[in-house]
Amino acid sequence: MAPVDTARARAAMKTSIATVSISGEFPEKLAAIAKAGFTGVEIFENDFLTYDASPREVSRMAADHGLDITLFQPFRDFEGMPEPHRARAFDRAQRKFDIMGELGTDLILICSNVSPISLGGIDRAAADFYELGELAARHGVRVGYEALAWGRHVSDHRDAWEVVRRADHANVGIILDSFHTLSRKIDPNSIRSIPGDKIFIVQLADAPLFDMDLLYWSRHFRNMPGEGDLPVVDFMRAVAATGYNGPLSLEIFNDQFRGGSARALAEDGHRSLVYIMDQVRRLEPDIAITAPDMPDRIHTQGVEFVEFTTAAEDKDDLGALLSTLGFSRSARHRNRDVDLYTQGDIRIVINTDTQSDSFASASYSVHGTNAYAFGIKVENAADALKRAAALGAPTFAEPRQPGEAAVPAIQGVGNGVVYFLDDTPALSGIWDNEFVAIDEKSEAAGAGLTRIDHLAQTTRYDEMLTWLLFYTSIFSTRRTPMVDVVDPGGLVRSQAIESVPEPAFRLTMNGADSRKTFAGKFLAEGFGTSIQHIALATDDIFATAKQLEARGFQALPISRNYYDDLEARFGLEPEFSDALRAASILYDRDDNGEYFQIYSRTFGEGFFFEVVERRGAYAGYGAMNAPFRIAAQRRLLRPDGMPKS
Ligand code: MG
Ligand code: MG
Numbered sequence: 094m095a096p097v098d099t100a101r102a103r104a105a106m107k108t109s110i111a112t113v114s115i116s117g118e119f120p121e122k123l124a125a126i127a128k129a130g131f132t133g134v135e136i137f138e139n140d141f142l143t144y145d146a147s148p149r150e151v152s153r154m155a156a157d158h159g160l161d162i163t164l165f166q167p168f169r170d171f172e173g174m175p176e177p178h179r180a181r182a183f184d185r186a187q188r189k190f191d192i193m194g195e196l197g198t199d200l201i202l203i204c205s206n207v208s209p210i211s212l213g214g215i216d217r218a219a220a221d222f223y224e225l226g227e228l229a230a231r232h233g234v235r236v237g238y239e240a241l242a243w244g245r246h247v248s249d250h251r252d253a254w255e256v257v258r259r260a261d262h263a264n265v266g267i268i269l270d271s272f273h274t275l276s277r278k279i280d281p282n283s284i285r286s287i288p289g290d291k292i293f294i295v296q297l298a299d300a301p302l303f304d305m306d307l308l309y310w311s312r313h314f315r316n317m318p319g320e321g322d323l324p325v326v327d328f329m330r331a332v333a334a335t336g337y338n339g340p341l342s343l344e345i346f347n348d349q350f351r352g353g354s355a356r357a358l359a360e361d362g363h364r365s366l367v368y369i370m371d372q373v374r375r376l377e378p379d380i381a382i383t384a385p386d387m388p389d390r391i392h393t394q395g396v397e398f399v400e401f402t403t404a405a406e407d408k409d410d411l412g413a414l415l416s417t418l419g420f421s422r423s424a425r426h427r428n429r430d431v432d433l434y435t436q437g438d439i440r441i442v443i444n445t446d447t448q449s450d451s452f453a454s455a456s457y458s459v460h461g462t463n464a465y466a467f468g469i470k471v472e473n474a475a476d477a478l479k480r481a482a483a484l485g486a487p488t489f490a491e492p493r494q495p496g497e498a499a500v501p502a503i504q505g506v507g508n509g510v511v512y513f514l515d516d517t518p519a520l521s522g523i524w525d526n527e528f529v530a531i532d533e534k535s536e537a538a539g540a541g542l543t544r545i546d547h548l549a550q551t552t553r554y555d556e557m558l559t560w561l562l563f564y565t566s567i568f569s570t571r572r573t574p575m576v577d578v579v580d581p582g583g584l585v586r587s588q589a590i591e592s593v594p595e596p597a598f599r600l601t602m603n604g605a606d607s608r609k610t611f612a613g614k615f616l617a618e619g620f621g622t623s624i625q626h627i628a629l630a631t632d633d634i635f636a637t638a639k640q641l642e643a644r645g646f647q648a649l650p651i652s653r654n655y656y657d658d659l660e661a662r663f664g665l666e667p668e669f670s671d672a673l674r675a676a677s678i679l680y681d682r683d684d685n686g687e688y689f690q691i692y693s694r695t696f697g698e699g700f701f702f703e704v705v706e707r708r709g710a711y712a713g714y715g716a717m718n719a720p721f722r723i724a725a726q727r728r729l730l731r732p733d734g735m736p737k738s
Pocket of ligand 1: 239270296344
């Protein structure tokens, strides 16, 4: 295939979103939709009726934002009506067609009839649509027929298509909606036989897999493509195979989104469309697909470093904690107040450059001490930046001093910074070129820690999907199923993403609903989403525990009850559980292997380290131990919720 001009492809990709999908007042919605890069918008009649704008005003507002009105909806209970309802349905249609003229759109969505008085029969419906097509033609508009998953007589796009095919009218086409097809587990490949020019618009939505009433599921739990569990990519591949090249329009009904930020939802939505079309383009190389050209999902080779920002007066405390974990302060930045601590392949950077106008300084003044940045090792850092930018991630750069490399970076979760590093000399050389080695290594340095096992980010629950989509769209990763962690103060939902094929990069996201949870307190005290813990890997947890103890490391004390329960649950030998208890090691086991965890006490606003050993192919994160960890952390809190010093 010829290389595609990115700017032209982006301009040509027609993206749209229904106003009902995002929160806010009507003008705020339009502004957010335009800002996120959409070219079109679906107008829900209720949205402007409740805002008290006329169709002409709506048309002008959309035009002011450069948005096409791709669709007017919904029109319900049209086909198969007995008289006198049938005549009334045509009257209603006539009125809607008049509104469409004022709105400046030529397409209306007619969803399949749910009325108990409606009559079935493909030919009856086709005849109604032929007549409606004639009326539409006189008004210069088109009608699109959508099979609702819970329609009374038509609930399958294959039947809707048969109605449209038999109506055989140029102004009548089909509207496909991924939710209605995929929620009923209808094979999306059945779409391939529909001529692309008879598909008037394609609506996309994903959803988590729930076994519930289809209508309720659809109205409350839809989410952006890539955020749920439905095979929306397969659906879109089949659509692409028809030659359809019209707007891709998001139609998302989600209770949580209604309370979210309009700007963030619009950005997530646009990202989801770019991401899905990038996947379709790669899976269907023989089809001309309009999508931005960008590098494929980025393979990650692990976390190269984590960087804390802190004040000069707090840096010794953090350094002391690292020292008890076996780290050595091994280098200092040539130009800046930045120290490098190392152990095994782990690099931890402490930035106390708080006098300058650096981003680290700004992050410190908002959040206090926090792990505001990390670096991911990739094959090609420039490619990683290109892909992230194409997916709408804000790129990040700071003024450099002479001799400092330009490290490609983006702003990620909680406005933290994600750097991309690779093996090019400029990037792999930064540790030697920009840092001066210092010899503070005591002979007892090292506690057997080898690499970063995972980073754990804490976020508000309603932002979790945003960040999951962010990571999974940029990086070659998979999501683990969501698990609920019970905190005495409320539920914390936890989900991990792991790089594939090798889990070299692991990140857990913990979504807190309530300020009363330990994670929620961290959010409140630290003013937002951030890395709350860093898990460091060892190959021998018991040897590491001994070394940590010798270095004065204070493990998070775990209750005796935990070990009694553990012994019973797994049938552990008493000597083994005694050894775990003596070193405050938590334990988990599944069919694949074993997991050992030691937690540090909390630092600053509730940050902590974890030391882990994985044996065999254990792939989890010890979720069932989390309530015990949280209980132990809570016992160490002062009554005001701050860590006891
Ligand atoms: Mg729909
Ligand atoms: Mg962990």
